[in-house]
Amino acid sequence: MIIDIKKLMGSAAIIAALAATPAVAQEADWDVDGDSMLSAEEFADGFRERAIFSNWDQDSDGLISDNEFTGGVYNSYDLDDSDGLDEAEYGVVDDGAPGYWNAGVTSADYEAWDIDGDGVVLSNEFADGFSEVGLLGEWDVDRDGALNEEEFTTGVYDRYDEDDTGIIEEPELTDIGDDMGDEGFWDV
Incomplete structure (x- = not known):
């Protein structure tokens, strides 16, 4: 039995591409x-x-609105619905990759947003810090604030x-x- 290596490799490549x-x-x-x-x-x-x-x-x-936008982002990262982002949750944002929402936000930023220094970024702390990132303003083409x-x-x-x-x-x-x-x- 003769095996055509080129056909075998080509088939494997197609299967891999479909699986991916x-x-x-x-x-x-x-x-x-x-x-x-x-x-x-x-x-x-x-x-x-x-x-x-x-x-x-x-x-x-x-x-x-700005509140709904920030709340949507916050709720998506508050994985345990505790109304507090702990280091494990904001680490998802700052995992070394660019991250979808972080727009350059780092763990140091989250620590700065943690006004009371308890290691948990509450929704109000997040809202103040994240609004400074300016994504809503960047996306708001008609400049109506929403x-x-x-x-x-x-x-x-x-x-x-x-x-x-x-x-x-x-x-x-x-x-x-x-x-x-x-x-x-x-x-x-």
């Missing part, structure tokens, strides 16, 4: 055209289906499109898959 397809593209069917990339439109449709905007828009007025659904979705999309190509592809897709999966940042 990000979960978000496979499970959520966000990648409508099947090109293993997400356009802004595909992302917006998938993001909308997850109802993330409406979950963060606590008063259902069609806008995410985010509409398009501004929110575009801001999130742009953060995932780290290389600014206008398309989310690997390894950016993996980040979305991780964040959208069970117990990921956007798991609602």
Whole structure:
């Protein structure tokens, strides 16, 4: 029996590539055209289906205020729902990787935000510190002090499109898959 090594290796490569397809593209069917990339439109449709905007828009007025924005970020990191980020939780943000929300925020920043020095960043302490990061203002295109659904979705999309190509592809897709999966940042 003669084994064609090239065919065997080619088949193995195809199987590996299929297995590595990000979960978000496979499970959520966000990648409508099947090109293993997400356009802004595909992302917006998938993001909308997850109802993330409406979950963060606590008063259902069609806008995410600074308080709702900061609260959404805070609640996503407060893994044990204790109304306090301890070092293990804010370590998820400052794990040495760029981190989705940290925008340059480090453990030292969290320690500075911990006004009472008890090792836990409470929601009010987080709100004061995180608002200084300025993401809401950066995403607020119409400068009305709040985010509409398009501004929110575009801001999130742009953060995932780290290389600014206008398309989310690997390894950016993996980040979305991780964040959208069970117990990921956007798991609602």
